[in-house]
Amino acid sequence: MRFQGWLLDIREGQDSVSLGFKTRDGGNIVLSDRFRHSFYLVSGNPQEAEDYASKHPHVLDAEIEQKYVSLDAKGKTDAIKVVVDYARNYKRVVKDMKIIPGIKEIAETAIPQYFKYVMEKDAAFFSLYDVVAEQGKLISMEKTSSLELPPLSCGAIAPTSVNPKYLNLVLEGKPQMVIHPAKLAEALRETGTDMIFSYGGDSYLKRYGAASSLGNIFGVFFDSCAHIDLRKDIGYDIYNEHNLPIGQDSAKEILGIGKSRIARLIELSQMTGAKPDTICRITPGRLNTYLHIRAAKRNGYLVPDLRKEMERPKSLKLLMQLDKGGSIIYPTPGIYENVAKCDFASMYPNIIVKYNISPETITCTCCKEPMIVPEAGWKTCTERKGIIPQGIEEVLRRRLELKHLAKTSTDPAKRAEFDMRQRALKNILVTCFGYLGFSNFIFSNVECKECVMLYGRHILSMAKEIAEDAGFEALYGMVDSVFVSGGNEKQYLDYVRKVSAETGITLELDCIFSRLVFPAAKDASGVANHYYGLMQDGRMEARGIAVRHSDSCALAVQCQERMAKAILSAPDACAGIKEAKGLLADFKKRLKEGEFVLADFAITKAIGRDIGDYVSNAPHVVAFRQEPNAANVSVFVYSLFGPRPARQASRREIDIKKYAELLDASFEELVRGLRPAITHLKK
Numbered sequence: 001m002r003f004q005g006w007l008l009d010i011r012e013g014q015d016s017v018s019l020g021f022k023t024r025d026g027g028n029i030v031l032s033d034r035f036r037h038s039f040y041l042v043s044g045n046p047q048e049a050e051d052y053a054s055k056h057p058h059v060l061d062a063e064i065e066q067k068y069v070s071l072d073a074k075g076k077t078d079a080i081k082v083v084v085d086y087a088r089n090y091k092r093v094v095k096d097m098k099i100i101p102g103i104k105e106i107a108e109t110a111i112p113q114y115f116k117y118v119m120e121k122d123a124a125f126f127s128l129y130d131v132v133a134e135q136g137k138l139i140s141m142e143k144t145s146s147l148e149l150p151p152l153s154c155g156a157i158a159p160t161s162v163n164p165k166y167l168n169l170v171l172e173g174k175p176q177m178v179i180h181p182a183k184l185a186e187a188l189r190e191t192g193t194d195m196i197f198s199y200g201g202d203s204y205l206k207r208y209g210a211a212s213s214l215g216n217i218f219g220v221f222f223d224s225c226a227h228i229d230l231r232k233d234i235g236y237d238i239y240n241e242h243n244l245p246i247g248q249d250s251a252k253e254i255l256g257i258g259k260s261r262i263a264r265l266i267e268l269s270q271m272t273g274a275k276p277d278t279i280c281r282i283t284p285g286r287l288n289t290y291l292h293i294r295a296a297k298r299n300g301y302l303v304p305d306l307r308k309e310m311e312r313p314k315s316l317k318l319l320m321q322l323d324k325g326g327s328i329i330y331p332t333p334g335i336y337e338n339v340a341k342c343d344f345a346s347m348y349p350n351i352i353v354k355y356n357i358s359p360e361t362i363t364c365t366c367c368k369e370p371m372i373v374p375e376a377g378w379k380t381c382t383e384r385k386g387i388i389p390q391g392i393e394e395v396l397r398r399r400l401e402l403k404h405l406a407k408t409s410t411d412p413a414k415r416a417e418f419d420m421r422q423r424a425l426k427n428i429l430v431t432c433f434g435y436l437g438f439s440n441f442i443f444s445n446v447e448c449k450e451c452v453m454l455y456g457r458h459i460l461s462m463a464k465e466i467a468e469d470a471g472f473e474a475l476y477g478m479v480d481s482v483f484v485s486g487g488n489e490k491q492y493l494d495y496v497r498k499v500s501a502e503t504g505i506t507l508e509l510d511c512i513f514s515r516l517v518f519p520a521a522k523d524a525s526g527v528a529n530h531y532y533g534l535m536q537d538g539r540m541e542a543r544g545i546a547v548r549h550s551d552s553c554a555l556a557v558q559c560q561e562r563m564a565k566a567i568l569s570a571p572d573a574c575a576g577i578k579e580a581k582g583l584l585a586d587f588k589k590r591l592k593e594g595e596f597v598l599a600d601f602a603i604t605k606a607i608g609r610d611i612g613d614y615v616s617n618a619p620h621v622v623a624f625r626q627e628p629n630a631a632n633v634s635v636f637v638y639s640l641f642g643p644r645p646a647r648q649a650s651r652r653e654i655d656i657k658k659y660a661e662l663l664d665a666s667f668e669e670l671v672r673g674l675r676p677a678i679t680h681l682k683k
Helices: 046-054 087-097 113-121 181-191 201-207 230-235 251-260 262-272 284-298 316-322 347-354 387-408 412-429 446-469 489-503 554-569 573-592 619-626 656-671 675-682
Strands: 002-012 016-023 028-034 038-043 059-067 077-084 103-107 128-134 137-143 154-159 167-171 177-179 195-198 226-229 334-344 473-478 481-485 507-518 531-535 540-543 603-606 633-639 642-645
Touching: 002 113, 016 113, 028 128, 038 046, 046 059, 046 077, 077 087, 087 103, 113 284, 154 181, 154 251, 167 181, 167 251, 177 181, 195 201, 195 230, 195 251, 201 226, 226 230, 230 251, 251 262, 262 284, 262 387, 262 412, 284 387, 284 412, 334 489, 347 387, 347 446, 387 412, 446 473, 446 481, 446 489, 481 507, 489 507, 507 554, 531 554, 540 554, 554 573, 554 656, 573 656, 603 619, 619 633, 619 642
Parallel strands: 028 137, 154 195, 195 226
Antiparallel strands: 002 016, 002 128, 016 028, 038 077, 038 103, 059 077, 128 137, 154 167, 167 177, 334 481, 334 507, 473 481, 507 531, 531 540, 603 633, 633 642
């Protein structure tokens, strides 16, 4: 049998794996492939250890292989690969190997077996394969170059309002049905559903008595399709565009949101090798781990079960040098005109790749001309590429490809799909720097993180110097962005080209603000990542103020947005602030007169842990205790009787004074630091 199909799933068996393929006509084909569980031993006497291991009754094979047994190993040495007969005996064999004389380490027992299969076959979920099979067994599978996505059959579930122990089930092309959780797995299997979405399903499915076989320490999984808990997926996503209160009787809404996020899940699964239904349950940092494990295996390294300490001793002088953190150019509060916002393209990931920063490359002694880390003086290898740069480079290359397709595709739907996929990869890139120093990351190394930070400081300093040499003023800079003023568009483009050439990291002109405001902190000092500005095309961009806060009520957002646009559009600061004060007074007047509806006062906050673990009486906690929900989201209002769930409140009991204070605070956020203009206005 020959067919083309997308690889959707890998299920582990006792001595094989089951591979789930989706065909072009929407059919599902499951094939088996022989695959045994395995791990590695490191011993002071490899021959003796191999002999002991091979005599175990549940070991099929024990063979010596040449491996780098640690990241700082100077060369490959002997390691014993142990292959177990059946999965049910795996833990027992691992335990028994610990008593072999001379055993120094047991490695790669923590890697999921399906992921070992992915690495061995160089497989990728959601990739299209030319498959050859015989009698239900895989003969061969060859990956194609197609970026086409599979025709997935999707559905969604949500608790019902009539009987909270039952579920509303919506499947594409079929009427909504009510089903008991215990019957859900069977229904999904019979209907051939590939992906089922929920919002908080990992929590309520267990509570509602779903079959125990569906339970897992990470969540609730099904044997016939991928279960995506959107609440967890959104929690781990830096693009939080769908952080909505989704509760009972919302299966149709959940299905719509889920389908809009499929491309994101597919891209992350395809790139990292993580199973689709685990993507929403593991952090972006953990996705980095999958990338680097694959790179390590390709280069012949053993992957340790636990992190090994590799930090070198440092002098007090060097510690003080490294303790400065990343460089920040703090803005002077005020209103500025004709400001260019310039962004380094994936700055930290590109630093990691360009300067080959990895635990095994930053202690180089083999190169005649190593790279020298600024300020620290450490030497980085130029002869061999590290495993961290290898993993990150794949993501950078893939993201550039998808960004190009998003710009050049003539199909609007395809442009949106490619854009979602490239943005999904940013989840990995924005966490790769911080994860280098995370204690639970098996390839963690403090010096690697410090190297990236030092290069980042150096590059931002160079960007500032180049701006000043060109006659510009560097108003603000942080991590991978620099704001400069004093030029025109042509001069700004020349500037970013020069910085790119001299630093080796691409700087791009993101936009030009016709007017930009940097508000002050409460102590009147400049503050990072707080600004609002009007771009030349008329759009407004803001950071760090109420219009960007996910827990702002619609009333405050509406008021602040109009006040900000008034300040940015006025002929001068005094006129803008005067108009903003007028808008504030108008909103407070309309508030007092009862013009706004209940939804304008609702504030949404997530409940991040079990409600019983909260000891504080924060407003969202108080409201949630009055009306818990499966989605663990508190949607509340400030009433005359304290915080209340929005569904239980009425418009007439809204605490007008509290919301007037929120409006005042939204005005203060905009004008803090512009006091000379306010003082002049009062005169």
